[in-house]
Amino acid sequence: MSRASLFVPLAAFVVIAGLLYAGFSLNDPHVLPSALIGKPFPPFDLPALGDATGSPQRYTAADVRGPALVNVWATWCPTCRAEHEELLRIHRESGLPIIGVNYKDNSAQARDWLQRLGNPYAFNIVDATGSLGVDLGVYGAPETFLVDASGTIVYKRVGDVNRAVWEREIKPHVDALQAEASRG
Amino acid sequence: MIPELGHFALILVFVLAFSLGVVPMVGAARGYTTWMRSAFSLAAGVAVFAFVAFGSLVYAFVTDDFSVRYTANNSNSLLPIYYKVAAVWGAHEGSFLLWILISSIWTLAVAAFSRHLPLAMISRVLAVLGWLIAGFAAFSLFTSNPFERALPMAPSEGADLNPLLQDFGLTVHPPILYTGYVGFSVAFAFAVAALLTGRLDAAWARWSRPWTNVAWSFLSVGIALGSWWAYYELGWGGWWFWDPVENASFMPWLMGTALVHSLAVTEKRGTFKSWTVLLALAAFSLSLLGAFIVRSGVLTSVHAFAVDPKRGMFILAFLGVVVGGSLTLYAVRVPLIRSRVHFGGLSREVLLLLNNVVLVVALAAVLTGTLTPLAYEAFTGGGKISVGPPYFNTVFIPLMVVLAIALGIGPTARWKRTGVRFLIERLGAVFAASVVIGVALPLAIAGAFKWQVAAGTALALWVVATHLQDAWLQAGRRAAGLARLSAGYIGMTLAHLGFAITLLGIVVTSHTSLERDVRLAQGGSAQLGAITFTLTAIDRVRGPNFLAEQASVRVDGDGAPYVLFPQKRHYVAGGQVMTEAAIAPGVTRDVYVAMGEPMDDGAWTMRLHYKPLVRWVWVGALFMASGGVLAITDVRYRRLRVRREAAAAVESNA
Numbered sequence: 001m002s003r004a005s006l007f008v009p010l011a012a013f014v015v016i017a018g019l020l021y022a023g024f025s026l027n028d029p030h031v032l033p034s035a036l037i038g039k040p041f042p043p044f045d046l047p048a049l050g051d052a053t054g055s056p057q058r059y060t061a062a063d064v065r066g067p068a069l070v071n072v073w074a075t076w077c078p079t080c081r082a083e084h085e086e087l088l089r090i091h092r093e094s095g096l097p098i099i100g101v102n103y104k105d106n107s108a109q110a111r112d113w114l115q116r117l118g119n120p121y122a123f124n125i126v127d128a129t130g131s132l133g134v135d136l137g138v139y140g141a142p143e144t145f146l147v148d149a150s151g152t153i154v155y156k157r158v159g160d161v162n163r164a165v166w167e168r169e170i171k172p173h174v175d176a177l178q179a180e181a182s183r184g
Numbered sequence: 185m186i187p188e189l190g191h192f193a194l195i196l197v198f199v200l201a202f203s204l205g206v207v208p209m210v211g212a213a214r215g216y217t218t219w220m221r222s223a224f225s226l227a228a229g230v231a232v233f234a235f236v237a238f239g240s241l242v243y244a245f246v247t248d249d250f251s252v253r254y255t256a257n258n259s260n261s262l263l264p265i266y267y268k269v270a271a272v273w274g275a276h277e278g279s280f281l282l283w284i285l286i287s288s289i290w291t292l293a294v295a296a297f298s299r300h301l302p303l304a305m306i307s308r309v310l311a312v313l314g315w316l317i318a319g320f321a322a323f324s325l326f327t328s329n330p331f332e333r334a335l336p337m338a339p340s341e342g343a344d345l346n347p348l349l350q351d352f353g354l355t356v357h358p359p360i361l362y363t364g365y366v367g368f369s370v371a372f373a374f375a376v377a378a379l380l381t382g383r384l385d386a387a388w389a390r391w392s393r394p395w396t397n398v399a400w401s402f403l404s405v406g407i408a409l410g411s412w413w414a415y416y417e418l419g420w421g422g423w424w425f426w427d428p429v430e431n432a433s434f435m436p437w438l439m440g441t442a443l444v445h446s447l448a449v450t451e452k453r454g455t456f457k458s459w460t461v462l463l464a465l466a467a468f469s470l471s472l473l474g475a476f477i478v479r480s481g482v483l484t485s486v487h488a489f490a491v492d493p494k495r496g497m498f499i500l501a502f503l504g505v506v507v508g509g510s511l512t513l514y515a516v517r518v519p520l521i522r523s524r525v526h527f528g529g530l531s532r533e534v535l536l537l538l539n540n541v542v543l544v545v546a547l548a549a550v551l552t553g554t555l556t557p558l559a560y561e562a563f564t565g566g567g568k569i570s571v572g573p574p575y576f577n578t579v580f581i582p583l584m585v586v587l588a589i590a591l592g593i594g595p596t597a598r599w600k601r602t603g604v605r606f607l608i609e610r611l612g613a614v615f616a617a618s619v620v621i622g623v624a625l626p627l628a629i630a631g632a633f634k635w636q637v638a639a640g641t642a643l644a645l646w647v648v649a650t651h652l653q654d655a656w657l658q659a660g661r662r663a664a665g666l667a668r669l670s671a672g673y674i675g676m677t678l679a680h681l682g683f684a685i686t687l688l689g690i691v692v693t694s695h696t697s698l699e700r701d702v703r704l705a706q707g708g709s710a711q712l713g714a715i716t717f718t719l720t721a722i723d724r725v726r727g728p729n730f731l732a733e734q735a736s737v738r739v740d741g742d743g744a745p746y747v748l749f750p751q752k753r754h755y756v757a758g759g760q761v762m763t764e765a766a767i768a769p770g771v772t773r774d775v776y777v778a779m780g781e782p783m784d785d786g787a788w789t790m791r792l793h794y795k796p797l798v799r800w801v802w803v804g805a806l807f808m809a810s811g812g813v814l815a816i817t818d819v820r821y822r823r824l825r826v827r828r829e830a831a832a833a834v835e836s837n838a
Contacts (some may be wrong), residue, residue, distance in 0.1 A: 005701060006458075006514065006516075006518060007514040007515045008464075008512050009462060009466070009514065009515070010508065010511040010514075010515055011514055013469070013507050013508060013511055014508070015502055016473075016551075017500065017503065017507075017508070017554065019559055020500055020503075021500060022475065022558075043220070072515060076782060076784060076786075103358070104784050106784070150220075158759045158760075158761070159754075159761050160754075162757075164341070164343060164757065168343065170672070
């Protein structure tokens with residue numbers, strides 16, 4: 001065994017450390033990978049919840065323009081019931097439009113729910129089969145997305161939006177979008 | 185006020201640890217006895233202030249002091265008190281403070297239990313540990329200070345501990361795992377001190393061995409706890425995912441296992457010295473590498489802590505100094521003189537060398553698999569690729585087969601040289617019996633032949649039978665003789681039986697588990713093997729800080745009928761939704777139900793599992809760990825200390 005061969009472990013370490021350094025400067029660790037952030041809202045063509053009379057209006061991805069929240073909800077979802085008050089408050093206090101995606105739900109019950117509890121939504125899209133939900137990667141209701149003026153998803157929330165989440169996570173994003181818009 | 189006290193204590197930890205790194209080291213180089221002796225009091229001071237710092241943070245959590253940013257981000261007044269305490273290490277800053285505390289406890293333990301060692305040696309060992317703690321404390325102070333205040337806009341309520349972590353397994357997992365990780369720093373410090381003094385002998389190995397065993401045992405339990413947690417908490421029924429963070433803890437364990445065995449050869453036979461030193465340096469280096477992987481965000485994983493580039497750079501620089509420095513020292517200082525001890529073509533040394541080669545190859549495979557996605561991204565600029573379980577299983581399983589076969593021969597083989605004829609005479613019948621029973625037993629129980637199960641059972645039986653046979657012969661074929669076996673021998677046997685238990689658990693559960701995703705309406709039922717699952721009710725229940733939908737699932741056909749209560753929890757403070765699986769645990773099998781998603785008609789999707797022998801995977805790890813701890817109670821460590829103390833007394837009287 002020669003003295004030179006004793007440097008092999010050190011050399012191996014230098015290679016690994018170099019790799020770690022390269023990998024480290026490569027990834028921006030602030031950006032947590034999420035399949036949807038930075039992507040345009042997925043294309044769809046679905047009816048509005050509207051009222052029961054007449055042929056309902058249809059919406060497409062072109063109608064999803066922000067800054068706005070897109071909230072996936074359903075009447076079978078107890079968390080959505082808890083979240084509802086907060087959505088009403090957000091809409092009332094910030095004026096931010098909220099687009100509803102009524103997910104795998106009974107439309108009559110959904111309309112009844114909005115009549116009884118108040119309607120925070122600008123409009124509601126009926127996703128009866130969950131096809132839009134699949135494209136959005138929804139794994140349960142509620143989920144909430146923030147889209148910018150070009151319809152790009154900038155934020156995703158799994159689970160309910162409550163006061164803390166709004167103040168801490170969503171509002172800063174909204175403020176940034178609005179500041180950007182005003183700068184022009 | 186208390187958080188500021190903690191902050192100040194942390195600064196003192198840094199200052200005292202830095203002094204511990206410098207003063208005794210200079211003293212040892214110059215031969216100043218007082219400077220060397222200061223190592224003991226400095227080590228005690230570091231530990232005291234680490235306790236104060238950690239205690240202050242615990243206080244902030246218990247009293248819901250949300251003006252401390254870290255507390256506000258990771259606790260909530262609704263949390264039960266035990267989770268408030270556990271929340272202290274629920275995220276990066278606090279868990280690193282825990283790391284510092286554990287590190288200083290190890291250092292204090294070394295100072296307390298090693299007073300019989302030559303002063304020049306122990307002062308250097310403590311000094312090396314001092315450098316490490318100073319580095320950790322600097323990291324905490326400069327990049328991840330847990331005591332930072334969120335004033336003047338202190339929130340009135342905290343954001344809550346991640347619900348995934350609100351669980352017994354994860355409450356105890358980090359402290360035990362860190363005790364293992366950091367414990368390897370003691371073997372590291374002994375190795376560096378030995379390189380500095382040029383004293384690489386059997387005595388050095390004997391001093392390092394108990395520390396290494398304890399660290400390795402803690403790491404074994406820590407990994408097993410993590411695996412157990414993933415099994416019941418993540419709701420997938422899996423217990424090992426080859427996730428980068430799991431690998432980060434598994435790599436030091438593999439290296440530590442090699443080290444434990446190599447130290448045995450160095451202590452008993454005086455050989456493998458430079459190899460053993462290298463393993464001691466590598467085991468702790470891999471612990472640090474694990475810390476880098478977990479905390480830098482360089483590899484994303486379910487475990488990743490909130491990341492900050494400053495932290496990653498700091499750890500990488502620290503890694504460069506510690507690992508690069510120690511390996512340079514190794515290359516420059518390790519003696520070139522080859523050991524003059526000879527051993528034959530087949531001997532216990534050769535089998536232990538085989539053990540080391542297999543474990544190091546396994547380690548290289550895991551390291552390669554863990555870093556490949558990074559290399560791919562760095563060199564091709566392409567997207568993230570995943571190596572995944574197929575790669576790891578393909579390389580890992582053949583290695584473990586070789587290891588198990590060699591392990592059966594190990595205890596019977598003698599040092600220096602063992603005749604092949606002797607081995608065949610002693611082990612031939614055991615081998616044949618293991619193969620026959622290994623094939624017949626699973627066939628008799630399950631009624632179906634699977635070659636993987638047969639091979640796994642045969643290997644496990646082989647390891648168990650050879651060890652029991654050897655123990656019986658060592659005991660002079662008398663039950664009374666078993667009690668007189670040395671603690672070291674019993675510890676080894678226990679750990680090896682644990683390996684066989686884990687091996688059998690892994691093979692059987694991997695190849696005979698049943699799993700089904702079903703849709704259950706109220707009153708509906710589903711079949712899995714011989715078992716019938718019936719959904720009898722869905723209720724809404726309230727926990728201390730969550731609301732849940734709880735299913736009642738009746739299980740028939742698995743002994744007396746019983747009911748399982750899986751939950752879908754909704755945590756009030758953070759709004760996260762968590763699946764809480766319900767498990768009927770058992771020695772021979774686990775029955776496992778996890779709730780999926782609700783369907784529009786009130787039905788639920790559910791995942792049903794039947795997992796034979798899955799618990800053996802973790803029970804085996806407990807056997808391994810208890811073997812490691814039992815071995816250090818061996819009288820030869822105590823006897824030596826008494827002799828040395830007597831010698832020291834004579835010296836000081838003269």
